[in-house]
Amino acid sequence: MSNPSIKLLTIALVLALTGCGGANIKRAEQLQVGLPELQERVLVISPEGRAEYAAAVALLRNNQPYEARAALQQVIERHPQIPGAYLNLALLDFHEGFDDSARSRVNKALELLPRNAAAYNLSGTLYRREGKFRQAWEAYSLALAVDDSYAPAHLNLAILFDIYLQYWIDARTHYQRYLELTGEDEKVSLWLQDLDRRIKRAGG
Template sequence: MHYIKKLLSMALLLTITACSNQSTTTNTEGENQNTQSSVQELQLYKSAIIALNNNELDKAEQLFITMSERQPNIAGSWANLALISIKKTDLTQAEVYAKTALAKNPNMPQALNLSGYLAQKKGEINKAKSYYLKAISHKSDYALAHYNVALLFDIYLQDIAKAIEHYQFYLAYSEQKDENTENWLEGLKATMAANNT
């Protein structure tokens, strides 16, 4: 934390110095307030993410609500509120938050992926597929969206070739090894090969 503050302070100091060299008038009071506000926003965000990662859902929810009140046009807070609502199994509220996130940023991959998950839960498989594929079109290395659409192709749509393709992308882009999916993928490949002979 200390390192982040120090780095942020140095970056802001360099920015302020560069700006002051370009103009003979300075507004140090306004700049100090902006710097302090930025540091506070960064700390609030960090606290919210830590709470979410620690599964402290009520705390994370309150922090993200505060962020959404301070910066209502930032889609990330709304997407995180949708995720928290999903974790709390309040899918109706999750859908409201996901829609708000997409209203703020219609191309946000995380909000699209969450919307796909919510559509899938409601049995709207083609709508879910559309959301997942749109998420991937905006972030081609989005492992979770590849996994989710692979499941749709595999389980619901019975398109094994496309399922294999997206499972492979998921495994390639995933930050952790997933032996279960690797084994499942090998089984799908064997089934597909047997059906093609």
């Protein structure tokens, strides 16, 4: 004759593994961030400055980072009011592991252009690499407050929620938004499929 207490224990175990798991999926709180203020002055950039900056960016796109770094540094020396020059140097610094320099250049880009989604996005990724996940969350959210269609910030926020904070439902929302904005991305689509499986296993 079977033991009723064993049956009850078995039922409780099954419920824990299947039916009630959705309640255990963490959700992100509502994070309130203010839209950054507009810069107080209009940035006046000469035609020469625009041309030199465009040439430096072309070097980046041609995968010539050393030449691009020298060109961007020259742009800053000659035209110190161009935010993109600081931001692109910050990206080079980030990829080479010079995080302090990258942070300084990102801050300068934001000083010149406070409503700068790309700068907030890089700021968030710097914070994420430092293990400062709350600050990373805030920075990505600021990027999206500036421009909700800025796809890289949706992707980075999804990664932060998925891998680092385990806010899976919220991560799914941002993966989906990223794919809506960019079209098909096989790697991200696979990440989303894997996340959906994990949510389903957890009862969500």
